[in-house]
Amino acid sequence: MQVIxxxxxxxxxxxxxxxxxxxxxxxxxxxxxxxxxxxKENLFLTQFVDIDDITLFFINLWESEQHSNKVNSRNKDLFKQMMEIGIKISINWRKISL
Structure with a gap:
């Protein structure tokens, strides 16, 4: 069992x-x-939340900031593609206590 x-x-x-x-x-x-x-890379939870017809929240809970940053940096192309097709992106992050 993994200790968090x-x-x-x-x-x-x-x-x-x-x-x-x-x-x-x-x-x-x-x-x-x-x-x-x-x-497989220490993502614990992900949730998609429909806000309205054009707005989506995508929430991720990671083991650590380092794991999140590693995956995020490998997916820069995805964010670039999203902006190119007119998707507006805002990202908030923080360390949290359970």
Whole structure:
């Protein structure tokens, strides 16, 4: 059993605003497939929250900030593609206690 140290839990909340509902649904399906691989890299939890027809929250809970940054840096191309097709991205993060 893996022991989680409180001071290392890290969360990222991505707010994604899409040009339209179809682009949101299409991108969400592709993102789900990609995120499944992150569990092998110390992602503990991920949650998609529909805010409205064009807004999606994508919430991740990681073992540590370092694990999150490692995966995030490898996926810079994804964020670039998202911005190129008109998706507005806001990312908030912090260490949290459970």
């Amino acid at each position: 140290q409180e001071d290392k839990i890290f969360t990222r909340i991505h707010t994604l605003k899409f040009p339209n509902k179809l682009s949101k649904e299409t991108f969400r399906e592709n993102l789900i497939k990609r995120v499944d691989e992150f569990f």
